[in-house]
Amino acid sequence: xxxxxxxxxxxxxxxxxxxxxxxxxxxxxxxxxxxxxxxxxxxxxxxxxxxxxxxxxxxxxxxxxxxxxxxxxxxxxxxxxxxxxxxxxxxxxxxxxxxxxxxxxxxxxxxxxxxxxxxxxxxxxxxxxxxxxxxxxxxxxxxxxxxxxxxxxxxxxxxxxxxxxxxxxxxxxxxxxxxxxxxxxxxxxxxxxxxxxxxxxxxxxxxxxxxxxxxxxxxxxxxxxxxxxxxxxxxxxxxxxxxxxxxxxxxxxxxxxxxxxxxxxxxxxxxxxxxxxxxxxxxxxxxxxxxxxxxxxxxxxxxxxxxxxxxxxxxxxxxxxxxxxxxxxxxxxxxxxxxxxxxxxxxxxxxxxxxxxxxxxxxxxxxxxxx
Numbered sequence: 001x002x003x004x005x006x007x008x009x010x011x012x013x014x015x016x017x018x019x020x021x022x023x024x025x026x027x028x029x030x031x032x033x034x035x036x037x038x039x040x041x042x043x044x045x046x047x048x049x050x051x052x053x054x055x056x057x058x059x060x061x062x063x064x065x066x067x068x069x070x071x072x073x074x075x076x077x078x079x080x081x082x083x084x085x086x087x088x089x090x091x092x093x094x095x096x097x098x099x100x101x102x103x104x105x106x107x108x109x110x111x112x113x114x115x116x117x118x119x120x121x122x123x124x125x126x127x128x129x130x131x132x133x134x135x136x137x138x139x140x141x142x143x144x145x146x147x148x149x150x151x152x153x154x155x156x157x158x159x160x161x162x163x164x165x166x167x168x169x170x171x172x173x174x175x176x177x178x179x180x181x182x183x184x185x186x187x188x189x190x191x192x193x194x195x196x197x198x199x200x201x202x203x204x205x206x207x208x209x210x211x212x213x214x215x216x217x218x219x220x221x222x223x224x225x226x227x228x229x230x231x232x233x234x235x236x237x238x239x240x241x242x243x244x245x246x247x248x249x250x251x252x253x254x255x256x257x258x259x260x261x262x263x264x265x266x267x268x269x270x271x272x273x274x275x276x277x278x279x280x281x282x283x284x285x286x287x288x289x290x291x292x293x294x295x296x297x298x299x300x301x302x303x304x305x306x307x308x309x310x311x312x313x314x315x316x317x318x319x320x321x322x323x324x325x326x327x328x329x330x331x332x333x334x335x336x337x338x339x340x341x342x343x344x345x346x347x348x349x350x351x352x353x354x355x356x357x358x359x360x361x362x363x364x365x366x367x368x369x370x371x
Contacts, residue, residue, distance in 0.1 A: 005084060008041065008083060009040050010074065013204075019051055038052075038058065040052040082161060091201070092197065101159055116197060118194070125199045183221070227280075230277075231273060234276055240269075243262070247262075277359075284299070285366055304364040314353035318348070322346040324342075
């Protein structure tokens, strides 16, 4: 008989919890009347795998390490049409499995998240820092960046259609896998639903590190969002830089330090923008992101020639202005020449011109085809 539901559990030294959780999972699934399998992906040094086998679970030995690595290994062995994920440490209640599967069975969702923050959190189950600061803050950032529209991004109890899971290019091996899965689901426009669940105090000692794991989630979100990491700051810096240059050069030329700052902001801002464009083009080429008007523009064959032309013109203007200053200096007998404003402008234009030309070469490398 074909398997309808695969329940995947990552374990590492959870022998006390597994004794309790696996029988509860079996009882719940037997009552639902769906064919199922329980896959335990194990990295234990205690009797966890032996106990899991004795209770009817398929045990897969985890070769790598990490939370995400365990799930990626488990997904390879899952045969069910629907896949349920939960930690086997007693914190998630198997009685909530039917609630997670219901939207999938009714075909009203492709991916279902449990939400502890809208459900019931028992006393001592979640530290104050996680409940009121860490989880809400990281979830808010994820929703702003990726518009996932969820309330508890790091809840480990989830269910997903296998065909939907196969659309997600999941790669993270550590705890940030939890965020990556939600991000990719949002980017692939899966139908995401949430159901409130009960969260119990875990059995045994926690393996989480609040600040390290929190940073890993935030780090991943920033790396997955080149616009907010690179393009937005770069645009702001360039705007401030050019405004400062124009104001000091034409309106208040005595403000030399402001003009120097404007030059630096413009050059640095453009460099950050080029990083952002490069990362977005790379993501499209690797299939991590859908093409946009921005990436389509920079992925054209003619972008190299256009970039060389624009960069060359900017560089040439800077050189001509610099030669003009040099001629005046020579005419004056190489004496004192107070043209600092023009010198700053020359520096800015020549550097920008070079940046544009070399950026055009760099971005065109992505367009090279083998053979």
